[in-house]
Amino acid sequence: MTVDGRLARGERTRTAVLDAAVSLASANGLDGLSLGHLADSLGVSKSGLFAHWRSKEALQLATIDRAVAQWQELIIGPALRAPRGVRRIHALHEARIAFYATRVLPGGCFFATTEFEFKGRPGAVRDRLVAAFADWTALLERLVREAVELGELPAEVDVALLAYEIDSSGIAAAMRSRLFDPETTYRHARRGVLDRLRALCPDPHLLPEGPS
Amino acid sequence: MTVDGRLARGERTRTAVLDAAVSLASANGLDGLSLGHLADSLGVSKSGLFAHWRSKEALQLATIDRAVAQWQELIIGPALRAPRGVRRIHALHEARIAFYATRVLPGGCFFATTEFEFKGRPGAVRDRLVAAFADWTALLERLVREAVELGELPAEVDVALLAYEIDSSGIAAAMRSRLFDPETTYRHARRGVLDRLRALCPDPHLLPEGPS
DNA sequence: TAAATAAGACCGACCGGTCGTATTTATTTA
DNA sequence: TAAATAAATACGACCGGTCGGTCTTATTTA
Numbered sequence: 482m483t484v485d486g487r488l489a490r491g492e493r494t495r496t497a498v499l500d501a502a503v504s505l506a507s508a509n510g511l512d513g514l515s516l517g518h519l520a521d522s523l524g525v526s527k528s529g530l531f532a533h534w535r536s537k538e539a540l541q542l543a544t545i546d547r548a549v550a551q552w553q554e555l556i557i558g559p560a561l562r563a564p565r566g567v568r569r570i571h572a573l574h575e576a577r578i579a580f581y582a583t584r585v586l587p588g589g590c591f592f593a594t595t596e597f598e599f600k601g602r603p604g605a606v607r608d609r610l611v612a613a614f615a616d617w618t619a620l621l622e623r624l625v626r627e628a629v630e631l632g633e634l635p636a637e638v639d640v641a642l643l644a645y646e647i648d649s650s651g652i653a654a655a656m657r658s659r660l661f662d663p664e665t666t667y668r669h670a671r672r673g674v675l676d677r678l679r680a681l682c683p684d685p686h687l688l689p690e691g692p693s
Numbered sequence: 694m695t696v697d698g699r700l701a702r703g704e705r706t707r708t709a710v711l712d713a714a715v716s717l718a719s720a721n722g723l724d725g726l727s728l729g730h731l732a733d734s735l736g737v738s739k740s741g742l743f744a745h746w747r748s749k750e751a752l753q754l755a756t757i758d759r760a761v762a763q764w765q766e767l768i769i770g771p772a773l774r775a776p777r778g779v780r781r782i783h784a785l786h787e788a789r790i791a792f793y794a795t796r797v798l799p800g801g802c803f804f805a806t807t808e809f810e811f812k813g814r815p816g817a818v819r820d821r822l823v824a825a826f827a828d829w830t831a832l833l834e835r836l837v838r839e840a841v842e843l844g845e846l847p848a849e850v851d852v853a854l855l856a857y858e859i860d861s862s863g864i865a866a867a868m869r870s871r872l873f874d875p876e877t878t879y880r881h882a883r884r885g886v887l888d889r890l891r892a893l894c895p896d897p898h899l900l901p902e903g904p905s
Numbered sequence: 906t907a908a909a910t911a912a913g914a915c916c917g918a919c920c921g922g923t924c925g926t927a928t929t930t931a932t933t934t935a
Numbered sequence: 936t937a938a939a940t941a942a943a944t945a946c947g948a949c950c951g952g953t954c955g956g957t958c959t960t961a962t963t964t965a
Contacts, residue, residue, distance in 0.1 A: 727953085727954075727955095728954080728955065728956090729953080729954075729955090739955090739956090740956085740957080740958090743955095743956070743957080748955080748956080749954095749955060749956085
């Protein structure tokens with residue numbers, strides 16, 4: 482950013498490149514991302530990319546950061562406008578599934594694809610992905626803990642376990658929606674978490690009966 | 694197999710190659726599987742592989758079949774020795790998580806890795822993976838249905854949804870166990886499904902209280 | 906003997922990455 | 936204001952390396 486708020490010269494270009502990289506990597510992974518294809522899809526030359534990032538790994542790291550920003554903007558941000566407690570947990574899960582359903586990313590979920598890809602490959606890319614995943618898990622656990630503190634979930638609830646189960650449903654949705662019927666998959670992912678929250682929440686009016 | 698039960702000449706070689714391929718692909722995927730590395734890890738030449746499979750895709754398809762056979766032998770087979778009903782469902786899930794924990798496959802789960810890899814790539818490999826996944830889902834749903842018919846699960850249970858939730862837990866375990874602390878991940882995967890089955894099952898003595 | 910299997914040299918395609926150069930843009934100077 | 940300058944950006948050509956795959960030849964086995 483420059484002082485007057487306009488984007489610096491190459492900033493728009495960089496963002497456009499990273500958006501395309503997130504999209505391609507959501508389908509083929511960060512290692513499966515070909516710089517030649519990426520450049521072609523943008524109508525620029527491959528060597529031009531190296532004016533902005535010194536190596537493929539640097540571009541991969543920037544792509545992860547961009548995906549995190551998108552996730553924050555399109556999923557976490559809107560969900561945090563819901564009231565604290567179980568409704569906020571539900572809103573976050575719904576926003577996630579809805580995002581998958583938009584097909585903005587052809588691969589469904591950038592993080593699921595890339596984290597599976599790099600789970601066994603040590604290095605800076607894996608470290609960055611793990612950090613992003615840890616942040617996401619911490620957010621989920623924080624929302625669950627808040628709901629417990631508000632009395633909207635029983636005090637005996639295993640916070641980390643419930644967060645694991647909610648996230649599991651989303652991970653499976655990212656995968657199964659691209660292999661089987663997407664609508665059925667999304668219905669399972671939404672119904673399962675909603676039923677679980679409703680079963681745990683003493684107040685039956687806080688959450689809708691059916692997936693919204 | 695020949696008539697006298699001994700392996701045909703190259704059968705042992707082929708099986709050894711496919712076992713190594715399953716192991717490597719569990720970590721790096723079927724596309725990330727390098728025929729050169731595969732051959733080197735077995736002390737054979739790369740071109741020798743083409744005497745057994747006409748192309749990389751043919752070897753990939755055979756690798757999937759081998760992984761299915763391993764899954765049947767090491768997970769499904771033993772689990773089917775448990776009594777019908779919720780105990781069999783539980784045994785299947787436990788066997789799956791236990792298999793991940795053995796670290797027989799460095800990547801954790803061949804199917805999770807490869808299905809994520811090929812979810813957006815049409816072709817024979819994807820079709821075979823989808824078929825294997827569909828079989829697995831059908832098995833899970835059949836076991837759930839049996840438990841309902843035995844009265845060990847309520848008749849109102851959504852069979853496909855419960856199967857989805859159980860499988861989700863396993864998929865997430867395959868991924869998270871290679872990114873975070875494996876023991877915590879396995880505990881969540883086992884505890885979550887066990888609690889869920891116990892909550893649904895009217896007979897509290899059919900399932901153990903804690904993860905076995 | 907005949908077929909299956911193995912090996913190694915080799916091929917074209919694609920990969921990430923470098924280099925020299927042309928062009929654009931922002932800043933400074935006349 | 937206009938010209939000059941310096942920096943950022945973009946490009947095509949090219950490099951070494953790895954990939955899947957082919958070919959010829961040698962060895963093993965029924």
